[in-house]
Amino acid sequence: MRPRLNKKARKRIDEEALQTLRDPRFLYNASQKVAELGVVGEKRNRLTMILACITRHTPDPVSIILQAPPGSGKTTLMRSAVRLFPPDYVTERAGLSKKALAFGKRSLKNTVLVINEYKCGKDAQLFIRLTQSGEDIAHEYTTISGRRRQTEVVKRTGTPVVLTTTTDERIFPDDASRFLALHVDSSPKQNRAIVLARAKKPRIVNLGDLPVWQAAMAKLKCKADDFQHPPRFLADVAKRLPLNDVSVRRQWNRILSFLSAAALVRGFESKQPVDIEFADYCVVYRILEPILVSALQRPNTPESQVARATAALNKRLGRSVTVRELAKKLNWKEPRVYKHVTTAARQKLVKYESGSRERNLRPIIARKETSRRFLPSPRSVLRRNREIGKKVKYVDPFTGKRKKVER
Numbered sequence: 117m118r119p120r121l122n123k124k125a126r127k128r129i130d131e132e133a134l135q136t137l138r139d140p141r142f143l144y145n146a147s148q149k150v151a152e153l154g155v156v157g158e159k160r161n162r163l164t165m166i167l168a169c170i171t172r173h174t175p176d177p178v179s180i181i182l183q184a185p186p187g188s189g190k191t192t193l194m195r196s197a198v199r200l201f202p203p204d205y206v207t208e209r210a211g212l213s214k215k216a217l218a219f220g221k222r223s224l225k226n227t228v229l230v231i232n233e234y235k236c237g238k239d240a241q242l243f244i245r246l247t248q249s250g251e252d253i254a255h256e257y258t259t260i261s262g263r264r265r266q267t268e269v270v271k272r273t274g275t276p277v278v279l280t281t282t283t284d285e286r287i288f289p290d291d292a293s294r295f296l297a298l299h300v301d302s303s304p305k306q307n308r309a310i311v312l313a314r315a316k317k318p319r320i321v322n323l324g325d326l327p328v329w330q331a332a333m334a335k336l337k338c339k340a341d342d343f344q345h346p347p348r349f350l351a352d353v354a355k356r357l358p359l360n361d362v363s364v365r366r367q368w369n370r371i372l373s374f375l376s377a378a379a380l381v382r383g384f385e386s387k388q389p390v391d392i393e394f395a396d397y398c399v400v401y402r403i404l405e406p407i408l409v410s411a412l413q414r415p416n417t418p419e420s421q422v423a424r425a426t427a428a429l430n431k432r433l434g435r436s437v438t439v440r441e442l443a444k445k446l447n448w449k450e451p452r453v454y455k456h457v458t459t460a461a462r463q464k465l466v467k468y469e470s471g472s473r474e475r476n477l478r479p480i481i482a483r484k485e486t487s488r489r490f491l492p493s494p495r496s497v498l499r500r501n502r503e504i505g506k507k508v509k510y511v512d513p514f515t516g517k518r519k520k521v522e523r
Contacts, residue, residue: 121327133331137384142332143167143399144516146200149329152321153196155189156310161298163403163513165197165279168296170377172205172226172277173338176369179248179278181234181287184300189310190281191232193300198228198279200329207276211236217243218255218270225274226337234282234291241291248294250275293363296370297411336380341389343376349394349501356492358412360463367408371491374400395510398494398521403513408490418456421446423465427482436469436479494521 121129139145147162155162161182168178182190198206207220208230217240224247231237237244243253253272258265278295287295350372357364378396425445429437443453457480460466469479498504498521507522 129327129331132325132328133335134385136328136332137335137381140511140518141516142381143378143513144511146329147513149200149325150193150196152319153199154321155193155196156313157301157306158189158193159514160403160406161193161300162197164296164298164407165193166200167374167377167400167403168279169198169201169228169277170333170336170380171373172228173336173380174343174373174376175338176250176373177275177277178370178373179295180280180298181292181295182279182281182298182300183285183287184281184283185302186283188300188302190300194230194279194281198230199326201228201333202330205334206230208232209237212240212244214239215243215255215257216240217247218253218272220272223274224272224276227274227276229276229278231278231280234280234284234287237280244278245290245294247272247275248278293366296367296407298407299410336377336384338376338380339389343379343391344389345391347392347394349397349497349504350392352500353397353492353497358490361412363411367411367490371400371404371408374404394494394498394504394508394521397497398508398510398519399513401491401494405489405491412490418452419460419463419465422453422456422460423482426460426466426480430482436481438479442480495523499523 136142136145143163143166146166147159150162150166165180168180171178180194182194184190195208198208205226206228210232212231231244243255246253252274254269255271256267256269258267280295287297354368357368372392375392375396378399379390379392382393382396383390422442425442426437429441429445433441439450439453439457442448442457443450446453457466461468461480464483466480466482469481494508498508507520509518509520511517512519
């Protein structure tokens with residue numbers, strides 16, 4: 117139970133929270149605080165988790181799933197990030213029964229729901245999906261009193277930010293599409309940093325300023341007239357997304373929510389309605405672009421397997437390959453190979469050799485590896501949208517230093 121604060125202490129915390137928010141390096145400082153709470157490295161994931169939790173006040177809160185092997189620190193990262201947010205709006209559960217989510221006492225709106233392990237909430241996944249899709253839960257159940265039977269309806273409203281972890285490499289597609297997947301760094305370099313950190317004298321963690329951080333995060337709220345006038349450059353960005361991939365639809369919603377969260381941080385004290393600005397795009401691009409590209413590549417999809425098999429056969433045989441040869445290589449049936457070759461060609465992972473043969477007989481060639489992107493770079497957006505101006509300054513969330521983008 118949290119200690120009750122007197123009026124003077126509450127006023128002091130409120131003043132310090134305002135000073136914390138007024139610092140242009142707010143996101144950088146928040147990330148550093150999460151590191152102080154015990155997270156080594158993981159700068160990008162720290163910032164993504166913080167911004168995701170701030171999206172709890174946007175129309176489309178972003179849910180995060182941390183994927184990593186056991187013992188990699190994913191739970192520490194998740195718990196440390198949510199400690200910056202008001203405890204009254206964070207619900208942590210080790211697991212959920214099938215209908216538990218319907219019987220909560222308060223709305224899920226503007227809250228963060230932490231499920232320690234993705235598998236532990238599997239019984240409740242239907243209700244979790246409903247809330248993530250913006251649907252209210254309306255569950256009808258039977259009550260018995262003596263010989264009398266009747267039904268009652270319990271309702272739960274609101275869309276929370278859902279945070280969870282998993283050791284599984286593959287997630288059920290209907291669930292995976294509702295989460296932004298983050299991969300915890302398990303590289304030798306990261307392992308070295310962690311063991312060295314543990315070999316040194318333990319650092320004294322300052323928990324005294326957590327109420328200040330929590331009060332600051334509580335002030336980041338959307339007003340009714342916020343985000344009613346999206347900037348023109350967003351339409352240009354939308355046209356340049358990888359539109360051949362259907363996942364771009366939900367990813368774009370997440371990007372807009374992250375942009376709104378960055379705008380709330382920048383304009384929390386504004387007396388005018390808050391709208392997304394180009395500086396917010398620079399910040400979000402800096403954090404999210406590698407994550408979005410990684411999600412786009414999805415190495416375990418059938419299309420990626422087709423592309424790798426095609427490249428291997430092209431190299432070994434020194435020529436293009438057929439669907440039959442790919443079927444033998446992958447140990448798949450030919451109709452399945454043809455289906456995914458067609459999709460892989462549409463995604464520009466492979467291409468058909470030119471010629472006039474029937475489509476299912478045309479030889480296939482793997483495309484050369486190219487550096488893929490998801491979002492256009494801030495500089496290219498600035499050059500194509502002159503109404504933004506000649507240059508824009510923003511604070512780099514990784515370093516806390518001011519940067520500028522010029523045409």
